Amino acid sequence: MSKESELLDACAIGKLSDISRLLDDGVDVSYQDPKDGMSALMKAADGSHLEAVEMLLSAGCPWNLQDHEGYTAGEYGMHDAAILERLVDWGVQAELVLGNVENQPAGGSGVLPSALPSASQQQQQVQRGAPLSSLSSASVQRGATLSSLSSAEGASTSGDASQAYLSQKLHYSEDGTKLLDADGEAVMMGWEAPLMIRHAELICRGEGKDVMNVGFGLGLVDKAIQAHSPRSHIIIEAHPDVYNHALSLGWGTKPGVRLIKGRWQQVIPQLLDEGVKLDGVFWDTYAEYYSDMREFHDMLPLLLRNQGVYSFFNGLAPDNIFFHMVYSRLVKVELSKLGFKTSYLPVNIQEALEPSVWEGVKNKYWHFKTYFLPECCLEPS
Ligand SMILES: C[S@@+](CC[C@H](N)C(=O)[O-])C[C@H]1O[C@@H](n2cnc3c(N)ncnc32)[C@H](O)[C@@H]1O
Numbered sequence: 001m002s003k004e005s006e007l008l009d010a011c012a013i014g015k016l017s018d019i020s021r022l023l024d025d026g027v028d029v030s031y032q033d034p035k036d037g038m039s040a041l042m043k044a045a046d047g048s049h050l051e052a053v054e055m056l057l058s059a060g061c062p063w064n065l066q067d068h069e070g071y072t073a074g075e076y077g078m079h080d081a082a083i084l085e086r087l088v089d090w091g092v093q094a095e096l097v098l099g100n101v102e103n104q105p106a107g108g109s110g111v112l113p114s115a116l117p118s119a120s121q122q123q124q125q126v127q128r129g130a131p132l133s134s135l136s137s138a139s140v141q142r143g144a145t146l147s148s149l150s151s152a153e154g155a156s157t158s159g160d161a162s163q164a165y166l167s168q169k170l171h172y173s174e175d176g177t178k179l180l181d182a183d184g185e186a187v188m189m190g191w192e193a194p195l196m197i198r199h200a201e202l203i204c205r206g207e208g209k210d211v212m213n214v215g216f217g218l219g220l221v222d223k224a225i226q227a228h229s230p231r232s233h234i235i236i237e238a239h240p241d242v243y244n245h246a247l248s249l250g251w252g253t254k255p256g257v258r259l260i261k262g263r264w265q266q267v268i269p270q271l272l273d274e275g276v277k278l279d280g281v282f283w284d285t286y287a288e289y290y291s292d293m294r295e296f297h298d299m300l301p302l303l304l305r306n307q308g309v310y311s312f313f314n315g316l317a318p319d320n321i322f323f324h325m326v327y328s329r330l331v332k333v334e335l336s337k338l339g340f341k342t343s344y345l346p347v348n349i350q351e352a353l354e355p356s357v358w359e360g361v362k363n364k365y366w367h368f369k370t371y372f373l374p375e376c377c378l379e380p381s
Helices: 003-013 016-024 040-046 050-058 081-103 146-152 158-166 190-204 220-226 240-248 264-274 290-303 321-337
Strands: 178-180 186-189 210-214 232-237 257-261 278-283 304-312 340-348 370-378
Touching (some): 040 050, 190 220, 190 370, 232 264, 278 290, 290 304, 321 370
Parallel strands (some): 210 232, 232 257
Antiparallel strands (some): 304 370, 340 370
């Protein structure tokens, strides 16, 4: 029996003395059973052996490996709160370290502990269906796989993917419940209406507020925002087809509404120059990456008033519940550094799981029963 197979067996039963000996012997901690793809960390998590999990993580066993079914150690440990918490925390810390390295100027002296995995070493998409884990590359983004968006259009960066999307012809379904791209992938769908109502409630918090929505799509969140009679309502929309659709629905002339054509990357600096201050902001774009989301978040403290509320479509890694937990926590930690207190409110969304909802859509982009609605409040400074 190889040392690696021995390690799998020892982890399954939590035999710490054997695990320790094998680690000292230089066993390959990244080894996955060819039969099912299980790693030592998955075995230890599955068997609820917290100390073994600690030893493996410290020895460099990657936290984000997936077995042949796409399950991670996090899913194997989901029945054990302590193990799940340890794995989520490890994933977040790993991403934070790598994120910091990414943000350093080239040639910076950041040191990567060898134990840390490399999920952040690629740019990651954040919207509907977008896999955040570099290991879940088979998953689709709402509308298009990252690779199809990138390779088909020769795109290799976030800006390229966005440009590829923005130059596509879009299509609104006749019943008005779907916005599809040129490949028939969903950019936005009507089943999300109850979620958009909840997002609007959060960012409006009563009447007479100054609010902004980034990404018009089907106009669901904007309709819900109007129900709160905001004092001012800015809408930023980058795609010409969507912008024209919004105009055709009368959004260009609604009292108190300012519909702006352009990417938020260009529009928000202009708004800041004008001295715009807001009580609520919602962000829900498409074909953008985690690095874009970070860039957007960095602007928020300049835009929002004290105690202002921010929310976003939480499509972080929607193909894998463990990665979804890690990236939701990562956003929370990063926003706290900007002065936000974030909580996630669970919302049941059974309707999204009905097969009929997805008829006419190339790829299903949502797989969970629960949506974790982000509420991010800017704390008084
Ligand atoms: C998922 S849809 C938004 C759905 C919307 N929340 C609703 O309630 O219907 C995403 C929208 O963001 C727009 N978008 C994508 N990138 C953008 C950017 N950089 N700036 C502004 N809008 C963008 C897309 O064209 C699309 O209309």
